[in-house]
Amino acid sequence: xxxTVPTTDDRALKARHRAMWxxxxxxxxxxxxxxxxxxxxxxxxxxxxxxxxxxxxxxxxNAAVPAALTGARVVASDLTPELFVAGREFAARHGVQVDFExxxxxxxxxxxxxxxxVLSCVGVMFAPHHQQAADELVRVCRxxxxxxxLSWTPTGFVGELFKTMRPYAPPPPAGAQPPPxxxxxxxxxxxxxxxxxxxxxxxxxxxxxLFPSPEAWREYWKTVYGPTIAVYRGLADDAERVAALDRxxxxxAARFDRGTDTTVMDWEYLVLTARKRH
Ligand SMILES: C[S@@+](CC[C@H](N)C(=O)[O-])C[C@H]1O[C@@H](n2cnc3c(N)ncnc32)[C@H](O)[C@@H]1O
Numbered sequence: 001x002x003x004t005v006p007t008t009d010d011r012a013l014k015a016r017h018r019a020m021w022x023x024x025x026x027x028x029x030x031x032x033x034x035x036x037x038x039x040x041x042x043x044x045x046x047x048x049x050x051x052x053x054x055x056x057x058x059x060x061x062n063a064a065v066p067a068a069l070t071g072a073r074v075v076a077s078d079l080t081p082e083l084f085v086a087g088r089e090f091a092a093r094h095g096v097q098v099d100f101e102x103x104x105x106x107x108x109x110x111x112x113x114x115x116x117x118v119l120s121c122v123g124v125m126f127a128p129h130h131q132q133a134a135d136e137l138v139r140v141c142r143x144x145x146x147x148x149x150l151s152w153t154p155t156g157f158v159g160e161l162f163k164t165m166r167p168y169a170p171p172p173p174a175g176a177q178p179p180p181x182x183x184x185x186x187x188x189x190x191x192x193x194x195x196x197x198x199x200x201x202x203x204x205x206x207x208x209x210l211f212p213s214p215e216a217w218r219e220y221w222k223t224v225y226g227p228t229i230a231v232y233r234g235l236a237d238d239a240e241r242v243a244a245l246d247r248x249x250x251x252x253a254a255r256f257d258r259g260t261d262t263t264v265m266d267w268e269y270l271v272l273t274a275r276k277r278h
Contacts, residue, residue: 013128013173014104018080021059021126023226027086030062033208034122037150037269038062040204041121044271045148047072051116054140056105057123060087061098063150067119068096075115077103078123106132113142122158122269125151125182129175134191143278147196149271153183153203156268157256164252165231168245183270196274205266212262214253218246 030038041063047053049071055064058076060083068074068091076087076098084100091098103109105120105127118141127133137147152158159180172178181187185201192199211217221228228249235241256265 009173010106013176014079017126017128018082020226020230021080022082023229025224026080026083026226027060027090028224030060030086031090033210034062034206037206038064038121039066041119041148041150041271042066042070044150044200044202045117045119045146045273047117047119052114053117053119054108054110054115055123056108056118056120056137057126058087058100058121059083059123061090061100063119063121064098064100065091065094065096067117068098069094072117075099075101075110077101077105077108079104106136108136108140110140112139113145114140115145116142117146117148119148121150122152124149125179128172128177130177130181130187130191134188138192138195138276141276143276145276146273147192147276148273149182149188151182151188151270151272152180153268153270154178154180156180156183156205157252157265158267158269159183160252160256161249162227164248165228165245168235168241169231170234183268185270185272188270188272192274195277197277198275199272200274201270201272203268203270205268207264207266209259209262209264211253214250214257214263217253217263217265218249221249 047067047070051072053067053072053074055076058064058078061076064074064076081102087100105124118137124133141147257263
């Protein structure tokens with residue numbers, strides 16, 4: 001198996017995705033909102049000292065750094081090298097070595113069977129061509145190695161966030177699939193197919209109580225989260241549509257809010273691990 005060579009259209013799409021993820025302040029999201037997800041994925045995937053680990057769509061190393069803390073040798077690969085400055089600082093703060101390297105999850109720049117463990121924490125789900133990305137995860141994992149994926153579910157908060165934003169965004173390019181499908185166990189099983197065995201999947205929730213109100217979450221998210229910032233930018237001249245999206249995002253957070261004095265939300269995700277067949 002070899003990585004697919006990207007077309008010119010695909011390079012343009014990935015350049016747009018890279019620019020989107022560099023917007024706002026994704027490092028703040030990783031550190032302030034979802035820091036426990038990386039360690040959870042590393043534990044679920046059984047990363048051990050000495051393992052060669054690849055964190056795909058690693059961002060600032062939310063999974064790569066805890067993987068390195070086990071004593072593993074870790075490469076953190078991502079489409080958006082703008083995030084590596086914060087990632088390298090994050091690794092240095094924890095006193096670990098992580099190699100941050102630019103790469104598209106759909107055409108990973110690694111040889112077949114290179115890694116003992118291939119991880120992705122709410123990462124590969126954002127590559128638009130799911131089968132191509134899944135094929136790459138399998139290709140670079142050694143036979144008997146582990147693939148560990150943590151993905152937002154379609155019906156959880158972040159899945160619903162993408163559904164809420166969809167009518168306000170330009171239509172996705174032909175062939176691009178919705179990210180939260182990676183949170184559907186059957187979808188991921190079908191993508192990995194009979195090339196893996198010992199699939200274990202579990203739905204979990206991340207509880208966040210960082211925001212005093214649904215409106216406070218919305219205003220924060222509009223300043224830090226690239227996909228949301230990009231949708232608002234596309235509406236810039238249309239005050240009515242901006243107000244409508246504001247209302248819809250507030251209503252979404254209010255629907256998930258089970259707090260009393262402050263907003264408390266449970267964000268559902270799927271953790272799926274699998275072993276590559278020999
Ligand atoms: C929600 S962030 C997750 C980052 C990190 N794994 C974490 O847990 O914080 C999604 C990441 O996917 C990356 N990404 C999006 N499309 C990608 C692609 N085609 N190939 C590699 N990385 C991609 C983005 O640059 C971004 O860093």
